Amino acid sequence: MNPTTQTDLGTPASPLDETVKVEIDGLPVTVKAGTTVMRAARESGVDVPKLCASDNMKPFGSCRLCVVEIEGMNGYPASCTTVVEEGMKISTQTDELARLRRNVMELYISDHPLDCLTCSANGDCELQDMAGAVGLREVRYGYDGANHLDAALDTSNPYFTFDPSKCIVCSRCVRACDEVQGTFALTIEGRGFESKVSASISESFLDSECVSCGACVQACPTATLMEKTIVDHGQPDHSVKTTCAYCGVGCSFRADMKGDQVVRMTPDKDGGANHGHSCVKGRFAWGYATHKERVLSPLIRENINDPWRMATWDEAINYTANRFKEIQKEHGVKSIGGITSARCTNEETFIVMKLVRAGFGNNNVDTCARVCHSPTGYGLKQTLGTSAGTQLFDSVMDADVIMVIGANPTEGHPVFASQMKRRLREGAKLIVLDPRKIDLVRSPHIKADYHLPLLPGTNVPMINALAHVIIKEGLLAEDYIKERCDLESFEAWKKQILKPENSPEMVSEISGVPADDIRNAAILYGSAERSAIYYGLGVSEHSQGSTMVMGMANLAMATGNIGKTGVGVNPLRGQNNVQGSCDMGSFPHELPGYRPVQDDEVRGSFEKKWGVTIDPEPGFRIPNMFDAAIAGQFKGMYIQGEDFAQSDPNTQHVEEALSSMDCVVVQDLFLTETTKFAHVFLPGTSFLEKDGTFTNAERRINRVRPVMKPKQGKAEWQITQDLAKAMGYPMNYKNEAEIMDEIAEMTPTFTGVSFKKLDEVGSVQWPCNEKAPMGTPIMHIGGFVRGKGLFKETDYVPTKERTSRKFPLLLTTGRILTQYNVGTQTRRTANMTWYPEDLLEIHPYDAEMRGIKDGELVALASRKGETALKARITERVQPGVVYTTFHDPATGANVVTTEYSDWATNCPEYKVTAVQVAPAVHRSKWQHKFEKRAKEQGKILETS
Ligand code: SF4
Ligand code: SF4
Ligand code: SF4
């Protein structure tokens, strides 16, 4: 067996608590009732041979290799489909069983190429292992008869091959796609000897519905489905456990290594967030880490119009420190600031935060969470007392009703979506609030009970209307409210919600959703035993993002849906460490653990620890920094892994701000749109070089472990530490573990966290402290963190962004599975195969009215700017609404988004922009963008 192979107990664990006693090969064994004989044997160290079984899918019973003898039972039952009973006496190794198993293997091998020595799976093939295990020595049938050895290879998928000549038709791939991933892309076509695995209806993998999650590749016991990296480089010899660097699901992976080279990323079965599943990004799109365009040397230039020149680390650090000191001398202490990155580790963000507060001497620190989930932090803290989601992901398996609001999990949080879809297939009800028909509304074996296709910008009246119905229908959890919530605030909220403008009929007029659907959806949510809300940026990125977050918390409290499993208010966080970067005190008004910088006691504890005086006044938020830069008061910025010029709204404004500064320092992997405005470039490290922790959307602190040394010579925390020293504030950490020790010492919700503990137990969810040494999977059990749950009134204040005759359509934005944010990483991988450019989704009616054809270039214009991209005509969007993604710098979708932002947090209103769309008549105007894109795609093809 290959040393990187993960344990497989054959069938899933039994959910029952009672135990039974059995005897296996003469030895007494105690297992949970409901366990299969195979699992019972494997748990006790007896490996019954198997081929079609795997412990992440239901038993199937097709290969007959796992037969056993059971006293008192006729014949030879399959151990994978037979459940243990009290007193059962099982024999797994007898002469007759050996003969039967050899016969089964003989049949498989007689239709299988005997090229083991040159096969890419050699050393990691269950068929090979089983042939050895059953002692097969000869195959009597020869190869003269009919066989499948000439079946054609399918190499269409950029990441894995499908070689049907090696297929034993065990169905593990089909079942993995159905049960684990939930895409149902594979079938077994034909019968008997003619049976074969087929992607969709006899299509190539690339043309099929396959979403390249890799579950089938993982499940395949032969070389039929095989990673191309393994075909190219051979089998790994060891693994290092780490965490995906893409989305906030925070999947655990094993970096399978051959020497010092990564040859595969395999989802870790012990991963608390993913339980051995993955999506195409984490599983396959990691090649960017070693992409040839990575910049590995510091760069400096005096002026942004000058060419870059290479510099040594000392030169770049000293140059930056001197420039920052000069700026502060000339323009004051508050004229510089720093931005932490939600893609960096907790340790890396903590140290940038500390550099700003202790080294720069101001609180001008902010994070890219400002532009995504800052309303989550604000809204949940106000109402519940903690700036984070309430549940662990597994809680969804106990939900009776799932309400998805402004999130598209199958594209943005795919591994969690697979889990959610499993629960939906088991029978949970689904309500989707989204302007578009996202996949969850209708996909194989899933159909939303209610899809409320509300117009962008109408979330708040919609949540108010849902609450209105719940009150009117008598669905309030009166006892829960009395016991756990602040009654005065509840009464005020109730009064507000019962106003006529919050009735389904009135809200129907604003939102475009039929009143009956609003009413029925509310009744469904309010009458279930356990209802859970999952939401995304379609909630937060609005001028009323914080109001909506509080509206959802109100609704959950009013119906008793917080503080137990299967319920809650759960933000689906975008980036891998967006939760962590917020936890680490990256907001200008909060020190680590969300504690106000104005609080003398809190500030005092940091002053004592750090030996400095900390400014009691909150610093600038990102938009304030930009405004102050344009006003000539803010002159220097240290940006850790953030591409403002592409990711932030109103690009023209951002560019003006960046070009107004005297010293912009960017720490990143690649030159980006933002580095066009930078004076110093400090090369960063990829996740494969980092040592530290990421915190996912369920507050789970996962370890990130390096598999290679920093390619540019320095860990990112060392860069920041060196800069702090050069600025005159020495820090003396020896390693990342010491930084985490300081985080734990200074943050009440982290006091029980250390690398040692994480290495022992895998992961913990904060709060992790004396009260909860093993962490807190579900928050607010028995009472809210803030004491009594606080209802906040949620009056609807419409956005200032309105449609007009000139801009009659509403643009909203989102993500696509294969690309990630501004595309810096995924655009440098073969993921470009699927979605090489942003597209504008437009309803057939709106397209026809404008004479727009599918695939044609269209101009997209708003009050702020104009860009061009290809149209995709689809009924996924409703008339009056258009949609695009923001992954492609050639499109620069944020050229059109506005300066409007959330009233409480300044989170930009990406989701509502009034636009006009028309055929792009002046194609030449956009030519340079498309040339740039073509050049980029050429590069991808060269390197992938
Ligand atoms: S492709 Fe692999 S997993 Fe699928 S049926 Fe064939 S051998 Fe089994
Ligand atoms: S890669 Fe995933 S989606 Fe594609 S066929 Fe395999 S299991 Fe299904
Ligand atoms: S779901 Fe998110 S964390 Fe998991 S593999 Fe995909 S991108 Fe990575």
Ligand code: FES
């Ligand atoms: S493993 Fe039991 S029948 Fe295949």
